[in-house]
Amino acid sequence: xxxxxxxxxxxxSDAELVARIHDLAARExxxxxxxxxxxxxxxxxxxxxxxxxxxxxxxxxxxxxxxxQEAYNRIAVARAARLFPVILERLEGGAVHLTTVRLLAPxxxxxxxxxVLDCARGKTKVQVEEIAAGLWPRPDAPSFVRxxxxxxxxxxxxxxxxxxxxAPLGAPGCQESPALQAPPGSPAFPVYPGSPDxxxxxxxxxxxxxxxxxxxxxxxxxxxxxxxxxxxDAAAATPSIPVAPLPxxxxxAEVTPLSPDRYKVQVTIGADTLxxxxxxxxxxxxxxxxxxEAVILDRALTALLADLAxxxxxxxxxxxxxxxxxxxxxxxxxxxxxxxxxxxLGRCAFVGTNGRRCxxxxxxxxxxxxxxxxxxxxxxxxxxLRCRSHNAYEARLYFGHGNGDDGAMSVRERATPYGPSPRExxxxxxxxxxxxxxxSSRPAASRGPAP
Numbered sequence: 001x002x003x004x005x006x007x008x009x010x011x012x013s014d015a016e017l018v019a020r021i022h023d024l025a026a027r028e029x030x031x032x033x034x035x036x037x038x039x040x041x042x043x044x045x046x047x048x049x050x051x052x053x054x055x056x057x058x059x060x061x062x063x064x065x066x067x068x069q070e071a072y073n074r075i076a077v078a079r080a081a082r083l084f085p086v087i088l089e090r091l092e093g094g095a096v097h098l099t100t101v102r103l104l105a106p107x108x109x110x111x112x113x114x115x116v117l118d119c120a121r122g123k124t125k126v127q128v129e130e131i132a133a134g135l136w137p138r139p140d141a142p143s144f145v146r147x148x149x150x151x152x153x154x155x156x157x158x159x160x161x162x163x164x165x166x167a168p169l170g171a172p173g174c175q176e177s178p179a180l181q182a183p184p185g186s187p188a189f190p191v192y193p194g195s196p197d198x199x200x201x202x203x204x205x206x207x208x209x210x211x212x213x214x215x216x217x218x219x220x221x222x223x224x225x226x227x228x229x230x231x232x233d234a235a236a237a238t239p240s241i242p243v244a245p246l247p248x249x250x251x252x253a254e255v256t257p258l259s260p261d262r263y264k265v266q267v268t269i270g271a272d273t274l275x276x277x278x279x280x281x282x283x284x285x286x287x288x289x290x291x292x293e294a295v296i297l298d299r300a301l302t303a304l305l306a307d308l309a310x311x312x313x314x315x316x317x318x319x320x321x322x323x324x325x326x327x328x329x330x331x332x333x334x335x336x337x338x339x340x341x342x343x344x345l346g347r348c349a350f351v352g353t354n355g356r357r358c359x360x361x362x363x364x365x366x367x368x369x370x371x372x373x374x375x376x377x378x379x380x381x382x383x384x385l386r387c388r389s390h391n392a393y394e395a396r397l398y399f400g401h402g403n404g405d406d407g408a409m410s411v412r413e414r415a416t417p418y419g420p421s422p423r424e425x426x427x428x429x430x431x432x433x434x435x436x437x438x439x440s441s442r443p444a445a446s447r448g449p450a451p
Contacts, residue, residue, distance in 0.1 A: 026094070032074075033092045040078035073098040080105035084113045095121045100128045107135040130257045137259030143293040145274065265297075312364075313341035325378050332366050332378040339380050340366065348387040350394075360387035367391050371398055 009017065039056070042048065048059035060071035077098050081087045090096045100120050108116060116135065120128050256264045269277075280300065281291045288295050309315035314334035322335035348358035367386035370376030386394070 029092055029094055032098070033088050036074055036078045036081060036091070036098075037088060039074055040082045043075070043078060043082075073102050076102040076105055080108065084108055084110075086114065086117070090117050090121075099125050103128050103132050104135075107132060126255075130260075133257035133262075134260050137262075140258060140262055141264040145277075145293075148268065313337040315341075327377065329378065330372055332383060336378055336380050336383055337366065340383050340385060343380075344385040347385065348390055349384040350386055350390040358387060358390055360389075363388040365391045367394065371395075373399075 012020070039060070043056055048056050048063075051059065051063070053059040053062065056075055057068075057071050060066045060075065061068060064071075066074065077087065077091070080101055087096075087101055091098070091101070096117060100123065103125070104116055104120060112135075116131070120131055123131065254266055256266075258264055277293070277296070280296050281288075281293075284296060284299070285291065288299075306315075314337045316334075316338075319334065319338065322333050325333055325336065346361060346364070348360045348364065350358045352358075364385050365388060366378075367384050367390075368376040368378070369382050369384055372378075376382050
């Protein structure tokens with residue numbers, strides 16, 4: 001069945017395929033919004049408890065078949081939508097996605113939620129993290145170097161000690177009390193473990209009701225309950241009714257925004273790299289007496305960028321006079337590299353048929369607008385920056401897909417003539433062997449960088 005589906009899609013035109021994808025994406029957003037709304041209502045009832053699940057998270061994972069991250073995002077968004085229903089409208093319209101709402105939810109209030117959601121419209125996860133850092137600035141992270149612990153043999157799975165206190169909800173030894181529900185109409189949002197708010201002053205450190213403390217008669221050795229998370233009002237600095245937390249989402253990003261223009265970078269290095277860092281600190285003591293690793297890293301990157309600029313596009317304070325472009329040579333002169341790099345702003349200059357310019361800055365290559373095989377010279381007017389993907393894409397447009405089947409059993413849009421026509425270009429000849437090869441027309445793509 002699925003094989004037939006994939007085979008049928010190969011016969012769609014590009015326009016039909018794109019139209020279907022846009023329609024399916026809109027339907028998926030609509031279905032997600034409906035699911036989130038239902039989870040918001042389910043979170044106020046005891047259905048998942050009656051079904052034998054210790055938490056809504058476990059119910060979503062075990063019954064609905066969601067992954068841990070999918071369940072985490074949807075539950076967090078559902079609880080935020082109970083407080084701010086406009087979130088559902090923004091999700092359905094595609095203005096924000098689930099990750100955006102989850103990251104911003106701890107910072108939303110009745111006064112700012114519309115402005116914050118508008119600011120996050122169409123933003124990536126990294127950009128949303130920067131918005132969240134601006135809403136809740138955190139102090140700079142201290143610089144430290146520590147040796148990672150060696151791996152130890154894991155204990156027996158049947159041992160009670162093998163269950164960590166911070167195990168995800170739904171795991172053995174973890175429970176969620178049905179009484180720990182969000183207060184209706186609460187203006188604040190729960191602070192989840194692992195979120196930026198988790199480093200704010202803990203509500204329990206301000207005033208902790210004795211009723212939230214575990215009973216003294218608890219059996220020794222029993223698995224501890226997961227830590228509760230309170231609704232934290234930053235203005236009043238007083239906790240309200242606690243709510244059971246969601247399992248903390250594991251952060252995989254190496255760069256964490258702390259406040260506007262301030263970031264925490266965490267890396268793992270080897271012993272040789274550590275020795276280089278220590279040696280650099282010692283050699284820079286006269287200029288950086290504090291030995292601040294952030295300052296040393298900045299100076300090291302500045303020196304590295306200068307070296308890379310010289311190697312990548314022949315940057316130099318006093319460039320030597322150029323001998324110009326040698327006719328028939330594939331070599332791109334240093335003067336052409338410098339001019340093209342500055343003109344294209346160090347990023348891919350491909351412009352699509354919809355007018356959008358590629359934003360890639362990695363794997364850049366110097367691309368001949370008129371191919372070298374057709375007599376294109378390495379001049380400023382004929383050379384542009386391309387990322388590796390677009391450089392290969394334009395090569396396929398000129399010389400075919402090179403996959404051996406010429407796109408058999410597939411439907412592709414007819415190419416729009418672009419660049420030198422086959423009559424103007426004539427047969428393509430290899431500069432080395434002089435053999436003939438086929439020509440093809442080239443669709444409209446990019447004539448130069450966006451203004």
